Amino acid sequence: xxxxxxxEIWVYLAREPLAALTATLLxxxxxxxxxxxxxxxxxxxxxxxxxxxxxxxxLAAGIDYRAYFAGAQFxxxxxxxxxxxxxxxLYREWQLVRRSAAAAVLSVTFGGLFAAAIGVALAxxxxxxxxxxxxxxxxxxxxxxxxxxxxRIGGLPSLTAAVVICSGVVGAAxxxxxxxxxxxxxxxxxxxxxxxxxxxxxxxxxxxxxPTAGAFSGLAMGLNALTTALLLPLxxxxxx
Amino acid sequence: MLNALTLLVLCQFVGEILAxxxxxxxxxxxxxxxxxxxxxxxxxxFGRGGPGNELKATxxxxxxxLGLLFIPAGVGVILYLPLLARDWAPISLAIVLGTxxxxxxxxxxxxxxxxxxxx
Numbered sequence: 431x432x433x434x435x436x437x438e439i440w441v442y443l444a445r446e447p448l449a450a451l452t453a454t455l456l457x458x459x460x461x462x463x464x465x466x467x468x469x470x471x472x473x474x475x476x477x478x479x480x481x482x483x484x485x486x487x488x489l490a491a492g493i494d495y496r497a498y499f500a501g502a503q504f505x506x507x508x509x510x511x512x513x514x515x516x517x518x519x520l521y522r523e524w525q526l527v528r529r530s531a532a533a534a535v536l537s538v539t540f541g542g543l544f545a546a547a548i549g550v551a552l553a554x555x556x557x558x559x560x561x562x563x564x565x566x567x568x569x570x571x572x573x574x575x576x577x578x579x580x581x582r583i584g585g586l587p588s589l590t591a592a593v594v595i596c597s598g599v600v601g602a603a604x605x606x607x608x609x610x611x612x613x614x615x616x617x618x619x620x621x622x623x624x625x626x627x628x629x630x631x632x633x634x635x636x637x638x639x640x641p642t643a644g645a646f647s648g649l650a651m652g653l654n655a656l657t658t659a660l661l662l663p664l665x666x667x668x669x670x
Numbered sequence: 671m672l673n674a675l676t677l678l679v680l681c682q683f684v685g686e687i688l689a690x691x692x693x694x695x696x697x698x699x700x701x702x703x704x705x706x707x708x709x710x711x712x713x714x715x716f717g718r719g720g721p722g723n724e725l726k727a728t729x730x731x732x733x734x735x736l737g738l739l740f741i742p743a744g745v746g747v748i749l750y751l752p753l754l755a756r757d758w759a760p761i762s763l764a765i766v767l768g769t770x771x772x773x774x775x776x777x778x779x780x781x782x783x784x785x786x787x788x789x
Binding site: 454455457458475476477480481484485488489495498499502503505506508509510511512513514515516517518519520521522524530532533534536537538540541544545548549552553555556557558559562563566569570572573574575578586588589591592593595596597598599600601602604605608609611612614615616618619620622623624626627628630631633634635637638644648650651652655656659660 | 675678679681682685695696697698699700702703704705706707710711720721725726728729730732733734735736737738739740741742743744745746747748749750753754757759760761763764765766767768769770771772773774775776777778779780781783784786787
């Protein structure tokens with residue numbers, strides 16, 4: 431290869447979105463292979479593995495996150511259409527969803543408020559600052575809604591975004607084992623729990639395990655976004 | 671695949687407009703999901719069957735790799751490492767213990783409510 435050619439290639443890769451896109455897809459593929467190799471161990475969650483590998487790689491190479499995101503945003507963009515696509519499994523389970531509607535609404539509403547309350551209680555117990563406590567309250571809600579809630583109750587939206595994603599990964603990795611431990615075997619209930627406490631990342635996990643759990647998890651994610659957005663700022667003002 | 675993707679993006683688009691226009695506290699894609707669900711149920715009522723094969727295949731493809739779509743945002747956690755490190759004890763406790771307790775409580779509650787209210 432001609433000297434100077436390498437530098438030219440480097441300039442091309444640094445400027446175009448191709449490198450970040452390729453890295454994201456390759457790391458995802460590796461994470462899925464690793465999950466299989468570890469025989470689906472709960473901690474071998476592919477989202478956790480892929481995020482850890484890429485985050486470590488960016489930090490080690492000194493690459494700015496914004497430069498990475500400029501390429502990876504094409505993957506990120508598909509989150510919207512994928513969320514809309516959750517209507518398809520929901521439709522498939524529609525008869526079951528309709529019959530379980532009252533139980534689903536009640537458990538998601540209560541579960542979502544419990545998630546906020548225990549986050550706040552643990553933070554207060556550990557002596558967290560008020561803005562950190564407020565950032566932890568909407569932890570279980572899908573990211574854009576959680577950031578909006580945090581802003582309204584005096585939290586830090588950017589901290590909330592990070593906390594929401596970490597909670598989703600923890601829920602996806604350890605949620606199924608927790609549900610086994612407390613003997614929740616009904617796939618509908620398992621899905622509702624995952625979607626309420628671990629939003630879309632939990633739903634991603636639920637979909638790979640069982641179609642009924644996946645549908646109920648998607649439903650719970652949407653419902654929890656609505657109920658927590660309506661109730662949490664109200665309760666915060668009443669109690670705060 | 672293209673027709674199905676167009677339908678999904680269209681539902682999201684209308685969802686975003688509704689969310690912003692009426693000021694609904696729900697993200698546009700979630701409203702788009704409801705719109706598509708209503709559309710599919712209506713289609714069935716009019717005897718046209720449920721989702722077409724193309725929509726089914728596209729939805730399966732997207733949702734089968736839903737985890738992948740969270741990675742770019744997930745890597746963004748590196749931007750907040752100093753913030754996370756400052757109050758790491760309450761934050762990690764709330765994330766781990768808080769999330770797992772919420773899953774346990776919601777799951778137990780849902781299971782017993784489904785038993786008593788459901789079927």
